[in-house]
Structures are given as structure tokens and as C-alpha cells.
Amino acid sequence: MPELPEVEQVRRTLAPKLVGQTVSSVRIFYPERVFEVTPVEFRRGIVDSRVKKLSRRGKYLLMQTDRQYTALIGLGMTGRFIVEPSLEPLDYLIVAFGLKRNRMVKLYDMRRFSRISLAETGKVGQHPFLARLGHEFDDKRLTPSVLRKELQRFRRRNIKSVLLDQGVIAGLGNIYANEVLFAAKLNPEREAHTLNVNECSVLLGTTRRILRKAIEMGGTTVRNFRDADGRDGRYASELKVYLREGQPCPRCGKKNEIRRIVLGGRSTFYCPRCQK
Ligand SMILES: [Zn+2]
Known part of the structure; x- marks a missing residue:
């Protein structure tokens, strides 16, 4: 954040x-x-x-x-x-x-x-802050096959950590990486290089949809984010899995299904039933 x-x-x-x-x-x-x-x-x-x-x-x-x-x-x-x-x-x-x-x-x-x-x-x-950054999420050059090729570089690393790495798609942090993987029905522990081109296409589509919607709603405030006008972001009400451990899955409806695990030191929330 x-x-x-x-x-x-x-x-x-x-x-x-x-x-x-x-x-x-x-x-x-x-x-x-x-x-x-x-x-x-x-x-x-x-x-x-x-x-x-x-x-x-x-x-x-x-x-x-x-x-x-x-x-x-x-x-x-x-x-x-x-x-x-x-x-x-x-x-x-x-x-x-x-x-x-x-x-x-x-x-x-x-x-x-x-x-x-x-x-x-x-x-x-x-500049060292920017030199390693991957594509902007709305960059048209980032196609499903380009994404797939980039994910191949990360031998054995899980998709969640790769999304947080900034080197493939720049700008995703822990909240949106969790949300994007839920929307794309991808298990956060999947090794990034195993995603096929269809899964890359879905992942790219959900990333774009969620980030656009979150931008439209002024971002997410879970603790203390305020914009330069002092206002909260309104996307928190749209969150499906982030900080929802033990709650029913909003997609499959199964009770107590949202799990929390730690991946790469970061809290990871997902539905083991929907996300494969
Ligand atoms: Zn589910």
C-alpha cells in the first residue's frame, strides 16, 4: 500500500x-x-x-x-x-x-x-527506481503470449510472488494481486511458468478490469490511504478475498472457504475450491 x-x-x-x-x-x-x-x-x-x-x-x-x-x-x-x-x-x-x-x-x-x-x-x-519495472497494466504490447513468455523466466516461483515482483506487470501490490488471482481463478501457489496462454489471457483481462475499476473508485482504503484531497478510496467494498479469511467464498458460496496462507512473507487469501 x-x-x-x-x-x-x-x-x-x-x-x-x-x-x-x-x-x-x-x-x-x-x-x-x-x-x-x-x-x-x-x-x-x-x-x-x-x-x-x-x-x-x-x-x-x-x-x-x-x-x-x-x-x-x-x-x-x-x-x-x-x-x-x-x-x-x-x-x-x-x-x-x-x-x-x-x-x-x-x-x-x-x-x-x-x-x-x-x-x-x-x-x-x-533510473534504478524504474529500470527493472515491467509493463504498465494497460500497455497494448502486453499480450497473453508476451505475458506467458515473461512468466517462463521465473522458474519455480509462484504466480503471486511473480506478480508482486514488479518485473512483469508494474504496480500490483498485495491487495490487488490477491484480488486478480481470485478473479482469474488461479491458485496463488501455481508456479508462474505453468500458466498456459489461455490462463495468461484471463489473468491479463482480470488485471486490467480490476485496476481500471479500482482507479475509477479512487483506490482502496483499508487502513490509512488518503488522496491529495484527503479522501478515502472506495474500492474496499469491492474486495472479494483480501482480509476475508474464514468467510464464505463470494463465487462458489462454500462456507468458511477463504483461506489465508503466507507466500513470500505476504498474507495470501484465496478459495482453494475455485482457484486451480
Ligand atoms: Zn470459491
């Missing part, structure tokens, strides 16, 4: 407040959350430039300026943007971008797993 739909919702709610604005100051409160460049380099790269575009790649936000640099921002577990006057309290504040009229765009993060960095815009795809 936040996963692709939540980061996309942050992008959509933050962009109107940030794009077109000139950043007059950058204050970094946790220098250890700046990666690949020094905090001074980060600040110099952004100060006095105008924000041209706010985009997303996987779970990262990319803030492109009108000079040669783009800031990369990962929200970790609990990163949250708030636009407010500069006088608010500083607890959990990672970085603050000053705008005109004493307004600031601030990244708060209670658990402090957020990551920020800087790249030349023309080389942003090669």
Missing part, C-alpha cells in the same frame, strides 16, 4: 494543485529518504523550476519540471500528500515543496518508507 490505483488517485488529485506552479523552495526533513543523489542535488534540480507534468510509472510518481530534471517519488507504505500553508506542524514530514502564496505541497509519511530521487528527464526510465 499504496498500489497502482492509489498512486494514480494521488496523481489525479495532486496534479491540479501542482502542475504549472513554480517551486520556490524544497525542504527535506529526512535526508536518508533521498536516494541516488544528495539532498543538495535534489533541491538544486527542482528549485525555481516550473512543474510541467505529473505522471506515474508503476507505483512511482514522476514530477517533470520545465528544466532538465524529473523528481521521482515512491510513497512507501503510508506516504501521503497534503497541500496546506507552511505553518502546519512538521511531524512525519519527509519533504515540502514551496509554491506561491505561502502554499506548500508536503509529503508526510508516518512509517517513513517513502523514497525520493532525481533524474534527468531524458534518462528517467534508466
Whole structure:
């Protein structure tokens, strides 16, 4: 958390407040959350430039300026943007971008797993945050046969861990990986390389459908996700298996059927009857 739909919702709610604005100051409160460049380099790269575009790649936000640099921002577990006057309290504040009229765009993060960095815009795809990322979920080049070929690379690894790896499809985290596998009727413990092209086609279709719907509903709030307008995501009501251990399966209806196991250190929820 936040996963692709939540980061996309942050992008959509933050962009109107940030794009077109000139950043007059950058204050970094946790220098250890700046990666690949020094905090001074980060600040110099952004100060006095105008924000041209706010985009997303996987779970990262990319803030492109009108000079040669783009800031990369990962929200970790609990990163949250708030636009407010500069006088608010500083607890959990990672970085603050000053705008005109004493307004600031601030990244708060209670658990402090957020990551920020800087790249030349023309080389942003090669930045270590992004270089290993797989396809965007809506990339038309990602066809069932391309997906199948990519899954072959992961000898013996289960499909759930491969989806979380970011190297095949970027942006899926634990909530949506569980939901996508349930919708695709695939057992999370299946070895990724055993999926046939029809199963890849179903998996791709469910991934696209679920992520689109979750984006439309502003993401999922199970604990503390808020967008840049302070609103909760509404997709939590659509979740079929995530955190539903011991409940009846919403598809086959069998009582107590949703199981929880741990795969790759992550809670995994599924119906052993429907998911093969
Ligand atoms: Zn079932």
C-alpha cells in the first residue's frame, strides 16, 4: 500500500494543485529518504523550476519540471500528500515543496518508507527506481503470449510472488494481486511458468478490469490511504478475498472457504475450491 490505483488517485488529485506552479523552495526533513543523489542535488534540480507534468510509472510518481530534471517519488507504505500553508506542524514530514502564496505541497509519511530521487528527464526510465519495472497494466504490447513468455523466466516461483515482483506487470501490490488471482481463478501457489496462454489471457483481462475499476473508485482504503484531497478510496467494498479469511467464498458460496496462507512473507487469501 499504496498500489497502482492509489498512486494514480494521488496523481489525479495532486496534479491540479501542482502542475504549472513554480517551486520556490524544497525542504527535506529526512535526508536518508533521498536516494541516488544528495539532498543538495535534489533541491538544486527542482528549485525555481516550473512543474510541467505529473505522471506515474508503476507505483512511482514522476514530477517533470520545465528544466532538465524529473523528481521521482515512491510513497512507501503510508506516504501521503497534503497541500496546506507552511505553518502546519512538521511531524512525519519527509519533504515540502514551496509554491506561491505561502502554499506548500508536503509529503508526510508516518512509517517513513517513502523514497525520493532525481533524474534527468531524458534518462528517467534508466533510473534504478524504474529500470527493472515491467509493463504498465494497460500497455497494448502486453499480450497473453508476451505475458506467458515473461512468466517462463521465473522458474519455480509462484504466480503471486511473480506478480508482486514488479518485473512483469508494474504496480500490483498485495491487495490487488490477491484480488486478480481470485478473479482469474488461479491458485496463488501455481508456479508462474505453468500458466498456459489461455490462463495468461484471463489473468491479463482480470488485471486490467480490476485496476481500471479500482482507479475509477479512487483506490482502496483499508487502513490509512488518503488522496491529495484527503479522501478515502472506495474500492474496499469491492474486495472479494483480501482480509476475508474464514468467510464464505463470494463465487462458489462454500462456507468458511477463504483461506489465508503466507507466500513470500505476504498474507495470501484465496478459495482453494475455485482457484486451480
Ligand atoms: Zn470459491
